[in-house]
Amino acid sequence: MKALVLKKYGKPGLTEFDSVPQPAVGDNELLINVHAVGLNAIDCMIPKGLFKPILPLTLPAVVGSDLSGVIEAVGKNVTRFKKGDAIYASIFDMDRGALAEYALVPEHAAALKPQNLSFVEAASLPMVALTSWQAFERVQVKAGMKVFIPAGSGGIGTFAIQLAKHLGATVATTTSLPNASLVTGLGADLVIDYKSQDVESVLSGYDVVLGTVRGDSIEKSLQILNSGAEVVSLVGPPDLPFSRQRGMNKVMKMIFWILSRKIISQARRHKTKYSFLFVRPDGAQLSEIATLIEGGQLKPVIDKVFPFEESLEGLSYLEKGHAKGKVVIQLK
Numbered sequence: 001m002k003a004l005v006l007k008k009y010g011k012p013g014l015t016e017f018d019s020v021p022q023p024a025v026g027d028n029e030l031l032i033n034v035h036a037v038g039l040n041a042i043d044c045m046i047p048k049g050l051f052k053p054i055l056p057l058t059l060p061a062v063v064g065s066d067l068s069g070v071i072e073a074v075g076k077n078v079t080r081f082k083k084g085d086a087i088y089a090s091i092f093d094m095d096r097g098a099l100a101e102y103a104l105v106p107e108h109a110a111a112l113k114p115q116n117l118s119f120v121e122a123a124s125l126p127m128v129a130l131t132s133w134q135a136f137e138r139v140q141v142k143a144g145m146k147v148f149i150p151a152g153s154g155g156i157g158t159f160a161i162q163l164a165k166h167l168g169a170t171v172a173t174t175t176s177l178p179n180a181s182l183v184t185g186l187g188a189d190l191v192i193d194y195k196s197q198d199v200e201s202v203l204s205g206y207d208v209v210l211g212t213v214r215g216d217s218i219e220k221s222l223q224i225l226n227s228g229a230e231v232v233s234l235v236g237p238p239d240l241p242f243s244r245q246r247g248m249n250k251v252m253k254m255i256f257w258i259l260s261r262k263i264i265s266q267a268r269r270h271k272t273k274y275s276f277l278f279v280r281p282d283g284a285q286l287s288e289i290a291t292l293i294e295g296g297q298l299k300p301v302i303d304k305v306f307p308f309e310e311s312l313e314g315l316s317y318l319e320k321g322h323a324k325g326k327v328v329i330q331l332k
Contacts, residue, residue: 003100004311005060006047013047015063015312023096023104030081030105031073032089035332036123037098037311038066040155044319053255054238054246054278055093062097063311064329066090067105068113068122078107080283086113088290090126090281099311099329111286114293121300124326125159129289129298131279132160135210135232136167138277143168145207148199148221152188153179155326156212156234158301161186166297172203179324186301200224211235218274219266227271237263239276246278301325 001022008014025031043064045051068088071081081087089110091097096104113122141147147164151157152173164171165187172190173183180191192202199217203224211218211233218233225231237259243252260276267274292298303323306314308331318327 001101002308003097004063005097006057006063007060009047009049009052009059011048013049015047015315017311018060020060020062020100022102025073025075025104027075027077028107029075030071030078030087030107030110032067032069032087032103032105033072033332034067034069034098034101034103035119035330036068037064037329037331038123038126039064039314039318039327039329040066040127041318042092042127044315053252054248056095058095061095062100062103063315064097064099065092065094066123066126067098067103068119069103069332072102075107080107081110081112086119087111088113088122088126088286089283090130090279090286092127092279092281094281099308101331106281107283109281109283111283111290114290116294117300119332120305120328120330121302124155124300124302124328125289125293126281126286127279128156128159128326129163130282130285131156131234131277132163132210133285133289134279134282135160135234135277136163136208138232138275139208139230141167141169141208145169146205147171147208147210148203148206148224149173149188149210150194150199150213150217150221151175152183152186152191153324154212155323156210157183158186158325159298160210160212161188162298166292169208172206174199182301182324208232218263222266222270222272225270225272228273230273230275231267233263233274233276234279236276238278239264239274242276242278303327305330 174194239260
């Protein structure tokens, strides 16, 4: 079968199309005839080797993690799905990839595709939806809270704004002026032009920051938080609890403790909390998200769709950082 394969780490990594064997379905797995694959920022970072210490891959490795498609075959222990079902899923952090004609998905990672979405729309959602869901679940976002979501017009931002509003929060975000109408249309209550305004001079009294932007933005965001508020970072630095969760050795635990001690100390001085979130695939959560989508409470936001043959161009477009919403590869 045809697949986009990472063959060598580097700047840039060696990623190219190749013919690879069609995977054989395991007892607890689904064999998916892939219709579409949603790209995520991490798909551009992995080939550079930036995540090797925490996301080891067996090279050559198929690229991508978010997919939608139709079940071609099911393992003997599968009970929730049958051949012919349309599903969507994330297979992130499983040493397997999505950008191929066929992909294997563990039963626990899959959910039925929202009935009101196309395969392209459904494929755009898993990682950004699960990341937002798991972050807000960790800090227990609820009605009356104030949530700051930087980069509101990006892939995660466009979904996280909607979910926070659904949960009853007041939402502030950053974007450029041309994208202000997009994020307000998704529910943002306050939009900050990051090119002309400093977040810390505009916002105050916030309960949650969803860390989506690298650099010093997380440190600055501590200044806008209430006592007892929390920062959940999606971009690092990874912390000691994360290294324990991954079962890392003492050396890696020490490295992550060193990497995160500055931001953790700063958070404590502000009487706030810092934690790092590494998304996990979860079909049950995707099923709950599908219900909200079918009910009209949430929707995908897609910037551009590329055909399978132009997957590398799609990754290059995403890496430029200007996408408004998600970039998706369409196979069928």
